[in-house]
Amino acid sequence: MGKEFIRVYRELDLDEVAKHLLIMGDLTGDCGSCRCLGIDYYSAGTCPECGVPFKYLTSRRLEANPGERFQLARRMRDKRPDLTFIDYTDYQKLMGQKKARDFFGS
Numbered sequence: 617m618g619k620e621f622i623r624v625y626r627e628l629d630l631d632e633v634a635k636h637l638l639i640m641g642d643l644t645g646d647c648g649s650c651r652c653l654g655i656d657y658y659s660a661g662t663c664p665e666c667g668v669p670f671k672y673l674t675s676r677r678l679e680a681n682p683g684e685r686f687q688l689a690r691r692m693r694d695k696r697p698d699l700t701f702i703d704y705t706d707y708q709k710l711m712g713q714k715k716a717r718d719f720f721g722s
């Protein structure tokens with residue numbers, strides 16, 4: 617049996633993830649911390665704008681092209697073994713809940 621990609625669930629600190637997240641777009645990435653655009657997601661170790669070190673990686677393509685999910689995970693594992701690949705939908709959902717909580721002050 618070969619090695620395959622299977623999604624696992626891990627408990628992570630949402631603030632920590634948001635602060636060190638590199639979000640892949642189609643051609644370039646953006647910083648989850650300061651929203652800086654145009655980052656090379658294959659090579660950037662830190663954000664060129666705010667300087668945070670990247671630790672996590674996600675992609676908007678995961679949501680738009682769910683069929684490519686495992687190909688993408690494999691490619692990013694090969695290119696960026698230093699970063700933890702997380703699910704974009706999970707991240708978006710949690711950030712939405714956090715923003716709502718902060719807004720209502722509870």
Ligand SMILES: [Zn+2]
Nearest residue numbers: 647650663666
């Ligand atoms: Zn930044």
